Amino acid sequence: MRLIVNGASHDVTPPAHETLLATLRERLELTGTKLVCGRGECGACTVLLDGVSVYSCLTLTAACDDRPITTIEGLAHDGTLHAVQAAFVEHDALQCGFCTPGQILAAIALLRDNAAPTEDDVRRGMSGNLCRCGTYPKIVRAVLAAAEAATSNG
Amino acid sequence: MAKRFVTTKVEIEGREETKVVELPSRNPAPWDNDADLHVVGQRVPRMDAIEKVTGDARYTADIRLAGMLHVALLRAPVARGRVTMLDLSHALELPGVRGVLALDDTPDIKLDGVRLFDRAVHYANQPVAAICADSLQIAERALHAVAITIEPDPHVVTAERALAPDAPKVKSSGNSPRTSPRIIGRGDVDAGLRDADVTITREYRTPTALHTALEPHGAVAEWSGGQLTVWESTQGIFNTRRDLAKAFALPLSSVRVIKNYMGGGFGAKNGASHATYIAAAFAKKLGRPVRCILDREGEQTDAGNRSATIQRVTIGAKRDGTLTAIKVDATISLGIGGWLAGPGRIYHELYRCANVRSSETFVYMNTGAMASFRAPGSVEGAFGLECAMDALARELDIDPLELRRRNYADRDQDKGRVYSAKHLDECYRLGAERFGWDDARRARRDVSPRMRRGVGMASLTWGAGGGPPAYATVRINRDGTIEVLTGAQDLGTGARTVFAQIAAEVLGAKIADVRTILGDTERLPFASNSWGSITTASVGPAVRVAAEEARDSLFEAAAGMLETEPDDLEARDGEIHAKSSDACMLIREVCERLGDVMIIGQGSRGPNPDKTAISAFGAQFAEVEVDTETGRVRVLRVVSAHDSGRIINPTLAESQLEGGIIQGLGYALFEERVLDERLGVPLNPTMHDYKIPTIADVPVIDAFFVESSDTVANHTGAKGLAEPPIIGTAPAIANAVANALGVDMPEIPLTPWRILSLATDRS
Numbered sequence: 001m002r003l004i005v006n007g008a009s010h011d012v013t014p015p016a017h018e019t020l021l022a023t024l025r026e027r028l029e030l031t032g033t034k035l036v037c038g039r040g041e042c043g044a045c046t047v048l049l050d051g052v053s054v055y056s057c058l059t060l061t062a063a064c065d066d067r068p069i070t071t072i073e074g075l076a077h078d079g080t081l082h083a084v085q086a087a088f089v090e091h092d093a094l095q096c097g098f099c100t101p102g103q104i105l106a107a108i109a110l111l112r113d114n115a116a117p118t119e120d121d122v123r124r125g126m127s128g129n130l131c132r133c134g135t136y137p138k139i140v141r142a143v144l145a146a147a148e149a150a151t152s153n154g
Numbered sequence: 155m156a157k158r159f160v161t162t163k164v165e166i167e168g169r170e171e172t173k174v175v176e177l178p179s180r181n182p183a184p185w186d187n188d189a190d191l192h193v194v195g196q197r198v199p200r201m202d203a204i205e206k207v208t209g210d211a212r213y214t215a216d217i218r219l220a221g222m223l224h225v226a227l228l229r230a231p232v233a234r235g236r237v238t239m240l241d242l243s244h245a246l247e248l249p250g251v252r253g254v255l256a257l258d259d260t261p262d263i264k265l266d267g268v269r270l271f272d273r274a275v276h277y278a279n280q281p282v283a284a285i286c287a288d289s290l291q292i293a294e295r296a297l298h299a300v301a302i303t304i305e306p307d308p309h310v311v312t313a314e315r316a317l318a319p320d321a322p323k324v325k326s327s328g329n330s331p332r333t334s335p336r337i338i339g340r341g342d343v344d345a346g347l348r349d350a351d352v353t354i355t356r357e358y359r360t361p362t363a364l365h366t367a368l369e370p371h372g373a374v375a376e377w378s379g380g381q382l383t384v385w386e387s388t389q390g391i392f393n394t395r396r397d398l399a400k401a402f403a404l405p406l407s408s409v410r411v412i413k414n415y416m417g418g419g420f421g422a423k424n425g426a427s428h429a430t431y432i433a434a435a436f437a438k439k440l441g442r443p444v445r446c447i448l449d450r451e452g453e454q455t456d457a458g459n460r461s462a463t464i465q466r467v468t469i470g471a472k473r474d475g476t477l478t479a480i481k482v483d484a485t486i487s488l489g490i491g492g493w494l495a496g497p498g499r500i501y502h503e504l505y506r507c508a509n510v511r512s513s514e515t516f517v518y519m520n521t522g523a524m525a526s527f528r529a530p531g532s533v534e535g536a537f538g539l540e541c542a543m544d545a546l547a548r549e550l551d552i553d554p555l556e557l558r559r560r561n562y563a564d565r566d567q568d569k570g571r572v573y574s575a576k577h578l579d580e581c582y583r584l585g586a587e588r589f590g591w592d593d594a595r596r597a598r599r600d601v602s603p604r605m606r607r608g609v610g611m612a613s614l615t616w617g618a619g620g621g622p623p624a625y626a627t628v629r630i631n632r633d634g635t636i637e638v639l640t641g642a643q644d645l646g647t648g649a650r651t652v653f654a655q656i657a658a659e660v661l662g663a664k665i666a667d668v669r670t671i672l673g674d675t676e677r678l679p680f681a682s683n684s685w686g687s688i689t690t691a692s693v694g695p696a697v698r699v700a701a702e703e704a705r706d707s708l709f710e711a712a713a714g715m716l717e718t719e720p721d722d723l724e725a726r727d728g729e730i731h732a733k734s735s736d737a738c739m740l741i742r743e744v745c746e747r748l749g750d751v752m753i754i755g756q757g758s759r760g761p762n763p764d765k766t767a768i769s770a771f772g773a774q775f776a777e778v779e780v781d782t783e784t785g786r787v788r789v790l791r792v793v794s795a796h797d798s799g800r801i802i803n804p805t806l807a808e809s810q811l812e813g814g815i816i817q818g819l820g821y822a823l824f825e826e827r828v829l830d831e832r833l834g835v836p837l838n839p840t841m842h843d844y845k846i847p848t849i850a851d852v853p854v855i856d857a858f859f860v861e862s863s864d865t866v867a868n869h870t871g872a873k874g875l876a877e878p879p880i881i882g883t884a885p886a887i888a889n890a891v892a893n894a895l896g897v898d899m900p901e902i903p904l905t906p907w908r909i910l911s912l913a914t915d916r917s
Contacts, residue, residue, distance in 0.1 A: 029218060031215075034215075034368070036369075037450050038449070041840060041842040044368060072207075072208065072209035073208070073209045081207065085207040088207050089199055089200070094646075095418075095647070095810075096416060097202070097206030098367075104207060123850045124850060126849045129849070130841065132365075132366055132368050132418050132420070132817075133418060133646050134814070135812070136816060136847075136849040137855055138812070140849065
């Protein structure tokens, strides 16, 4: 089957039960996507599938044939960070960094659906992504700042 | 000649140790409040943020070596018993399985007093064997091919049961690590209670809490020519090296431990773990690199926890609030092992009181061992003490903040030592002002017939002085870029950035030209574990000394080029200027002219001041809303004022405060390991059933520092700050709920069920 990850095609033949998370990490060696709970409880493995955020630990690779997948490795271009990545850096919305890839992809998906979210929208929209270091206040700020930057630039 | 090696006292997580220290090559004048600093104190962006937002940061599970194998652990499903039959042969025959390990072919390694793969089962989920295979899936599948018989024995998983005379013996030595309670006291508590006008007695209970670091314990191990290299998610590369060298009978120089990034530690990753030993043992046996990462259930059940406690507290006071006696009798659930982090200590420290006595009974039981968890002991103790102080305030009809102010401790009373600095009074003042404490206390409790609001506060203290030994090297390259090298760890705290700021400050360099290199025992000088909020205050001064040595060499070279004296030079923002003329050069230009001359500065951490207590302080305020129909508690806002000396980087420091407060909120409202008492097994070893806070639970947080350089503590003026914010959060929230409902909160977490039953008891 053909997997399109960050714009690049990969021919893979995973067993039917293999998760997208395992394919990304173990076959394609894209280790930016993290395994934390492995059962859809924490959001650390969030990636975009057809532009929509999914838990890659609950997504079967077999269901992703020929559909565009975006992982954390596919966001920056030519050394320029995606606006959400840049906002996370600017607002210190990360500590240990383990949940950060999932948080950033969840935020991008949120902003795609709702370009001008309120603080409550962000808190609701991001509540599927756990962070144990407690960077949440900074994540709220970063996501709102990224939204504002996109609106004022757009 | 003055002695070069002396001893000094260093406090780590409440334990004071005497350490040998080599006096540093120099002892710079402390950076006081008037020091003219340009990089220290600035909101420099976190240095490893780019790697973390791009997925480039490689954590232990991301390490991939050619030919690497994977491990699955077989864990005992009972809390106590004996393995009477274990047959791994069928598993070993499966395609892709490369090896198995059990008791007989593993070195004699003990963790928390339990031998690795022991055939005697001491707690549920204890590892009894391991399988190594080409992939994790194959290893996990092969677990099903293992034949095992475990004869269960009677177990005990609660402290009350473990202390009963007829309780099963958890260890052959008994159910406590001590033959009697640990009793620490000053004055005469009975006399103090006789002097009291008012006495209150309460019992408080705190839960077993789980660290729940997102990255579990794990290691990748490789042997090559008798050398063992281990990539490990650890707070202590040198402790891990020591543990591995001992287990495999190797000289320290044959073990290399590497940790570049880690996905949280919170105290549970302070040395080699099961995963480390198993990865190393398999790698040795099979001659291939091996990765062993705990799964989530293993992490939640067998990787440490915060001890549950029961605290019976009695406080006596005069009518005006003056404390006459504080007494606490505590029972602490260790599980199968751990160390004695009791709640007693904070009862001795927080308030002025001549008569204080703590009695701590530590209990072994058939559950996973405790491990340090962000301010171990003091988080539990602060809940009991600070809730009891509020109960006393209600009894005396004195404002809770006022009661605390009236009992302000101006020295470390147990040891009769002065504080290096203490600005808790300012924390009270500014915290109360920013919270609007007086108005909030007067506001109506009943927002509606159903919703009630309340406010509460708590104080905190934590030994956060750090100390030696700690070493750092500063190297300047021929292009003027600077490397700070030290064997410390950055757990996500920001240590990497803070060290670079100190070096840039001293050298007058641009922060962008400084890089900090951490986490490799083979390449870096010693620094201790990153625990106990000690890293900045321990390693920061060593970095400063190293940078000063390097700066002296740099200035000497520049003085020749600028035809002046080194004393005439100063540097800022990457440029060296003469004070007496217009002469100036970029650091880069000086280095380019030096060619491959490498300027190297060495630094170390000097001794702590004698007879001085070095502590951080804080005051935390919370407002809550309680739904009396559902029992749900919502924290609306938290104001948290902290004294941790000088703050090197306010942004990163505030992130630490927010993180500690949010973990404290989880401890207050949600977090509790639940065991089935009859079966002795954990019931909520997942992130769905063990609830940590989500972004939707987070209140408005105003966390700030009452900043003042502690020039007695060390010459950077900085003290620790990562643990303090978790200490007072739970009691501040519980006191706010008590204020809302008009009833004591004797137990956390304050789940809806608990709130409803407390409210029902009242009516």
